[in-house]
Amino acid sequence: xxxLVIETSSLIAAQGTAAEIATNAAVAGKKAGFCFIYVHDPxxxxxxxxxxxxxxxxxxWKHKLWRMESILRNYGVTTLPDDFLSEKTRLTIEDxxxxxxxxxxxxxxxxxxxxxxxxxxxxxxxSMLKSLEPDPNKYYLLxxxxxxxxxxxxxxxxxxxxxxxxxxxxxxxxxxxxxxAIVEAAKHLGVEVQYHERGATKDRYELFDQPxxxxxYIREQVKTYWQQAGMDREELGHAFYRNRRQGEGIGSSIFxxxxxxxxxxxxxxxxxxxxxxxxxxxxxxxxxxLVKHPIFKNQKEAVQYLITWVSNRMDCYLTIRVHPxxxxxxxxxxxxxxxxxxxxxxVIPQDSKVDSYALMDLADVVVTYGSxxxxxxxxWGKPSVLVGESTYSGLGCVYEPRSEAEVYPLLENDKIAxxxxxxxxxYGYYSVxxxxxxxxxxxxxxxMIPKENFMDS
Numbered sequence: 001x002x003x004l005v006i007e008t009s010s011l012i013a014a015q016g017t018a019a020e021i022a023t024n025a026a027v028a029g030k031k032a033g034f035c036f037i038y039v040h041d042p043x044x045x046x047x048x049x050x051x052x053x054x055x056x057x058x059x060x061w062k063h064k065l066w067r068m069e070s071i072l073r074n075y076g077v078t079t080l081p082d083d084f085l086s087e088k089t090r091l092t093i094e095d096x097x098x099x100x101x102x103x104x105x106x107x108x109x110x111x112x113x114x115x116x117x118x119x120x121x122x123x124x125x126x127s128m129l130k131s132l133e134p135d136p137n138k139y140y141l142l143x144x145x146x147x148x149x150x151x152x153x154x155x156x157x158x159x160x161x162x163x164x165x166x167x168x169x170x171x172x173x174x175x176x177x178x179x180x181a182i183v184e185a186a187k188h189l190g191v192e193v194q195y196h197e198r199g200a201t202k203d204r205y206e207l208f209d210q211p212x213x214x215x216x217y218i219r220e221q222v223k224t225y226w227q228q229a230g231m232d233r234e235e236l237g238h239a240f241y242r243n244r245r246q247g248e249g250i251g252s253s254i255f256x257x258x259x260x261x262x263x264x265x266x267x268x269x270x271x272x273x274x275x276x277x278x279x280x281x282x283x284x285x286x287x288x289x290l291v292k293h294p295i296f297k298n299q300k301e302a303v304q305y306l307i308t309w310v311s312n313r314m315d316c317y318l319t320i321r322v323h324p325x326x327x328x329x330x331x332x333x334x335x336x337x338x339x340x341x342x343x344x345x346x347v348i349p350q351d352s353k354v355d356s357y358a359l360m361d362l363a364d365v366v367v368t369y370g371s372x373x374x375x376x377x378x379x380w381g382k383p384s385v386l387v388g389e390s391t392y393s394g395l396g397c398v399y400e401p402r403s404e405a406e407v408y409p410l411l412e413n414d415k416i417a418x419x420x421x422x423x424x425x426x427y428g429y430y431s432v433x434x435x436x437x438x439x440x441x442x443x444x445x446x447x448m449i450p451k452e453n454f455m456d457s
Contacts, residue, residue: 001078002030003194004166008037008153008178010044010061016441017196017205019068019077019448021170023440026076034072035080035160036065039152041178042145043124064446074451075440083159085152093151097144102136107143115188117150120180127176131330132281150177157185170194174211199435202443206435214290218391225434226426237425240432241379244372245357259324260353264362265346271317274411275363276306277356277373278323279388281333292389294402299369302387303340306367309408311343316412318345321359323371326350365411374398379424383416397423 003025007018018034025032069079085093093112100118101107110118124146125134136143161169169186173179174195186193195208210217226233281299296302303320310318322337327350340347348354360366360377368374369388375397378384384398387407393400397419401407410416439456441448 001033001164001166003168003170004033004035004080004160004164005170006035006037006157006160006182007172008039008041008044008182009172010065012061012064012446013198013443014172015061015065015068016438016443016446016448017172017198018170019072020205020438020441021194021196021207022072022077023075023448026072031078032076033078033080033164033166034069035082036069037153037156037178038082039149039156039178040145041149042142043128043149043176043178068448071448071450080160080164082156083163085155085159089155093148093155096151097148100140100144100147102140104133104136107136110147112147112151112154113188115154115181115184117147117154117177117181117184120150120175120177121146123175123180124177129330130328130333132333134330146177150181153178153181154185157182158189161185161189161191166191168192168194170196170207172196173213175213200430200432201435204435204437211290215292215389215391215393219394221434222391222395222426222430225430229429229433233429234422234425236432237428240428241376241424243432244376245380258351258353259355261355262358263353263355264358265319265348265354270315271344272315272412272414273319273362273364274306274310274316274367275319275321275359275365276303276367277321277371277377278303278326278337279369279371280323280325280329294389294400295387295404295407299388300336302369305404307340307342307345309411310345313344313412316344318342319359319363320345320347321354321356322348322350322352324350324356364414365416367411375424375427378419379421379428381418381421383410383418385410392424392427395423395426396420397427 003022005018005022007015009015022032022034073079096112101110104122107118108122121143125139125143126132129139169182169191171179171182171193174183174193183193195210195212197206197208197212199206206212208217212218279299296305306318310316320340326334326337334350338347338349360380360382363377363382365383365385366374366377367385367387370386370390374384374386374390375392378397385407386393386398386400392398399410401410440454
């Protein structure tokens, strides 16, 4: 078998993308297989609520899946059964689950047959609870369920690979407990892994040779897309920033719709205005094995250092604009950000009506830990300093100090100039154009196009 696409999610969009990839391979003359692994996945919506089933009335996600598999077979894709695990394997998994550690640090290192399933479980836990450091004792049952899910998927994937000998495995994302298990099983058996994720728009998906959360890899993708782009690349690059500012911007419109256009906080006219835009801490923590921290251990340490530094300055003022997305995060994280204080410091909370873009216009320099706002500020003519890591690193659009000693001169230097606007365009272009257009799956109706109805454009 040339390609085996494995899916575990009840999300129709995820199934549709998997089906698209398998169909493309089969139509191209390759031996393609598709398998849906049935496991109890606490992160999957089918176990969280029945809203998805209600959306289709009597036609549940399983009905959609079965219909999709029937269409896949007509295209020449082999649909494979989800085999049962042996009693011995089940007992091994049960032992692994029952002995799960009670600390996050130990859980991260808690492997199953050398597979990093504990790390994937912590990543899931952080994402599900939107908390940077969830209490393992409080959520121990959930942890055990995630570990069981990932171990079962790992064993089922191993069995599929050993039975059908695929040259390549295709899997969505590769980060969550069930998807990481697929990746680990493939790697342990020497099988190439292809990752897929959503593309720039709803009608696109993207294929990756490396995890899509690997910042260094995505940076190379940004450069490649720009080099291979057509004559309209600059126009599309500019469009990204204009569209963001007109309603698809900082925190997305769902979070910025309540902001009052043009509203800014009181300023100290004789001070140099430094504006820090926060990122979502839990999102970084969930992919910590793929993100580097060049100066500080994490964003919170960076913010604390900035507050200490500015409190000893007579000519600088630090405004911290908390990301509107914090409204959806844990109470612990909200309290941390809202409790920040210091001399020459003001904190604009996540639910403030202050206009984030108007605030940017007043800044003398913008600082971020990786937020898209950093590259946006650079585009709109502001010196932008990146103290963390981002997918726009290395493009020459932001200042990138590599030590704490290099940070502060950039903030206090009133001669620092904005970097050229055109250096921001590759990131903008990638953000609106990356991905492959669906051909066999309709992302608007959530249906596969039957072979008899397909018309190749």
